[in-house]
Amino acid sequence: MAQIAQKDAHALILDAIDRGDFRPGDRLVESELADRFGVSRTPVREALQRLETQSVLVRDGRSLIVATLSHDQMAELYAVRTELEALAARLAAQHAAREEIRVLRRMVNEDEAFLGDARALSQANRRFHRQIHLASHNRYLVQQLGMVHRTMALMATTSLAAEGRGETALGEHLAIVDAIEARDGEAAAEALRQHLSEAFETRLREEALRE
Template identity: 75%
Template sequence: MPKDAYTLILEAIDGGLYKPGDRLVESELAERLGVSRTPVREALQRLETQAMLRRDGRSLIVASLDHNQLAELYAVRTELEGLAARLAARHATDEEIRVLRRMVEDDRGLLGGDPRVLSRANRRFHAQIHLASHNRFLVQQLDLVHRSMALMATTSFAAEGRDEVAMGEHDDIVRAIEARDGDAAYVALRSHISQAYETRLRVDAGELKLR
């Protein structure tokens, strides 16, 4: 089934093709996506309603997150991700857990590489935990949170040394899920998100350099 204009534009923002502050022009998008202007116009209106885009005069631009919005987003993400890990430890199938373990092992081969590739691998890992929670309502809320994460101009994986530390944190999370220890999984994933947030704050403050 072909993707609609809304999904295509959202994926372009999430993939970094359009970054915070970039202007989105209806005619250019229609040509790039190979669709008519009407579905593009409707998609842009929907994205504006969801605060993914904002008005700048007569133009629509990709929104960005200020310091307070970032704090609010991470506060929600920390709790929801922790809950997903707790539920995954209880409800994940053996097959799902083996997939998580394989992801950790495979992603180690990406260390030191392109931060954008690492970021995509990180999203796959977290999405697998969300699915392994076997709670559709939690997955829906996490999808909304991760959609807003696309409004950050850089990934924390671009900070020097963050990739190796993060992979170690992923290993801790999977170990807890493998042990069916919901409390430990909750703590491990909350700590992982907290460290990512702290890294982002240190980058914004100029304390850490980007690769």
Template identity: 75%
Template sequence: MQKDAYTLILEAIDAGLYKPGDRLVESELAERLGVSRTPVREALQRLETQAMLTRDGRSLIVASLDHNQLAELYAVRTELEGLAARLAARHATDEEIRVLRGMVTDDRALLGGDPKLLSRANKRFHRQIHLASHNRFLVQQLDLVHRSMALMANTSFAAEGRDEVALAEHDQIIRAIEAHDGDAAYQALRQHISKAFETRLRVDAGEMRTR
């Protein structure tokens, strides 16, 4: 199925092709995406309504999150991700659990490598837990949260040593899901997100000191 302009622009932001503060020009987007300007214009309007884009004079730029917005986003993400893990421990099929375990095993090959690849693998892992919750409404809400995560200028995997720690945390989450222990899965994932938030704040603070 061919993707629409909205999805293509959203994926470009998520992939880091367009970063917070980058200006989006309707004509340039239409040429890059190979579509007419009308669907691009409609997509930009929709993204502005969803606060993914903001106005800078007459231009539309990719929005950024301030400290308070970041804290609010992580507060919501922590609870929703924890709930997804709890439900996955109850409802995940044996096949879904094996896929999750395989992801953790495969991701060990990425340790010490490109933070962007690690971030992509991390998103894939979390998305699989969302699906394993077997709750479509929760998945929809988590999709909204992760869409806003694309407005962060960097990944917490850029911090030294975060990749090994995060993978160990993923292993702990899977162990709880494998044991069908909903409470343990909930707590393990909440702690994982809390550590990621703490790391991100440290990375951001370091960037501010070097400016």
């Protein structure tokens, strides 16, 4: 039972970070987390220790705070993410069922409703990319991409908050779906690479403006 509780506490904290409930730099307090999630403090303490070893949390004196990615870490993460996601898109073009492709296209259409709401659009974006991962039908790739996307949550902002980026990103999503539906693996991989290149460039530009 304790092992299940530990796993649940770890997942609950990660999900909260992924949703943006906890942002980079936020201090996580054991007692507050236990009350929030309705679990005892022991599994929360163990989950916090595990998240620290995974570099999701870092020490600030005696406190644990949500980690913030440095410029170099962000560049390294995008490099890995781009190649893994390009592979997922290529495999999806080969293996995705017709139903999966229709779901991807419906997601792009429905996500237009979130334009103007950066947080909602960011969550929709994660769902879209996750669907591509699943459509690759490669469990090991899905696992690795899950780890990468958990780390993406440590970025303080979303590139989709930049003016005009939401509309452009949805157009890029549509190009990826078109290539997958055409069963053109190379085109799907290239469309995915271009999409993430644009996202990375937008993020770098926004960070430069804030300095």
